[in-house]
Amino acid sequence: MKVRVHVTLKNGVLDPQGKAIGHSLNRLGFAEVGEVRQGKYIELELAETDKAKAKARLDEMCRKLLANTVIENYSIELVG
Amino acid sequence: MKAAVLVFPGSNREGDVAHALERVTGRRPQMVWHGAGDFDKADLIVIPGGFSYGDYLRCGAMAAQSPVMAEVKRRASQGVPVLAICNGFQIAAEAGLLPGVLMRNAHLKFVCHDVHLRVETSQSLFTSHYHGGQVIRVPVAHAEGNYFADEATLNRIEDRGQVAFRYCAPDGTVDGAKGSDANPNGSIRNIAGVYNEGKTVMGLMPHPENAIEVMFGGVDGRALFEGLVEALA
Numbered sequence: 001m002k003v004r005v006h007v008t009l010k011n012g013v014l015d016p017q018g019k020a021i022g023h024s025l026n027r028l029g030f031a032e033v034g035e036v037r038q039g040k041y042i043e044l045e046l047a048e049t050d051k052a053k054a055k056a057r058l059d060e061m062c063r064k065l066l067a068n069t070v071i072e073n074y075s076i077e078l079v080g
Numbered sequence: 081m082k083a084a085v086l087v088f089p090g091s092n093r094e095g096d097v098a099h100a101l102e103r104v105t106g107r108r109p110q111m112v113w114h115g116a117g118d119f120d121k122a123d124l125i126v127i128p129g130g131f132s133y134g135d136y137l138r139c140g141a142m143a144a145q146s147p148v149m150a151e152v153k154r155r156a157s158q159g160v161p162v163l164a165i166c167n168g169f170q171i172a173a174e175a176g177l178l179p180g181v182l183m184r185n186a187h188l189k190f191v192c193h194d195v196h197l198r199v200e201t202s203q204s205l206f207t208s209h210y211h212g213g214q215v216i217r218v219p220v221a222h223a224e225g226n227y228f229a230d231e232a233t234l235n236r237i238e239d240r241g242q243v244a245f246r247y248c249a250p251d252g253t254v255d256g257a258k259g260s261d262a263n264p265n266g267s268i269r270n271i272a273g274v275y276n277e278g279k280t281v282m283g284l285m286p287h288p289e290n291a292i293e294v295m296f297g298g299v300d301g302r303a304l305f306e307g308l309v310e311a312l313a
Contacts, residue, residue: 014186
């Protein structure tokens with residue numbers, strides 16, 4: 001099955017890259033853009049058909065490597 | 081003192097720290113490749129600076145999961161001292177050996193210049209040849225040195241005296257203002273280096289190993305290695 005993982009910075013953690021992107025968009029004339037937060041998108045191919053098992057394994061992968069939970073949140077989406 | 085210096089694909093300061101150790105101890109340290117599950121007994125383990133694994137995913141994240149780090153974690157839990165410099169600090173933080181995390185510099189620029197550090201305490205293996213409150217001058221060279229931890233963690237490490245160094249003005253003033261001249265990267269509470277709970281593991285972003293020769297602009301880093309030699313001889 002295919003899995004999508006989104007890793008984002010926790011609220012309250014400074015995101016200078018997001019800020020720089022926001023400033024650039026404002027400068028390009030996109031005045032409606034307010035706060036920008038940058039994250040990561042990771043796509044995985046998983047040899048597993050059981051959704052509950054896949055979710056549990058992904059949870060472990062996120063905690064061990066894909067995200068640093070000191071500063072980041074993650075969300076897991078099983079595409080099937 | 082027998083030292084071991086870890087080498088990852090993308091490390092680049094391992095030679096500098098090996099030179100510093102040899103100058104001070106008279107012995108060449110063993111160099112340990114990242115794939116090694118085991119290595120000779122060492123009184124000190126050094127995780128050097130560089131860009132291990134190309135800083136993929138997050139700086140230090142891949143190296144923290146390498147075979148050699150599993151062994152380092154095992155030895156650190158038995159009390160073997162670990163000195164983690166720059167990328168080494170990022171690796172040690174990712175490996176959970178030290179509290180907090182190193183993020184992208186607040187101004188998004190690579191910084192490469194001398195900084196002043198206030199030695200917070202002389203009561204450690206690493207700082208016994210300094211005195212508490214002493215100001216030293218050493219270089220930094222990094223893009224991801226912006227120390228961060230949540231408020232509860234910061235209060236806990238402050239209470240336990242786990243802050244090793246803070247960025248400061250030449251007179252030792254720590255103003256704490258982000259982006260000020262004294263703080264090169266936006267580190268929270270100006271933190272430049274921290275200890276683990278037992279103060280046997282120390283990580284710092286600046287490079288004391290590059291401040292040991294007069295010819296290269298300063299010798300303030302030398303006392304760190306001399307203190308280690310005395311403590312671990």
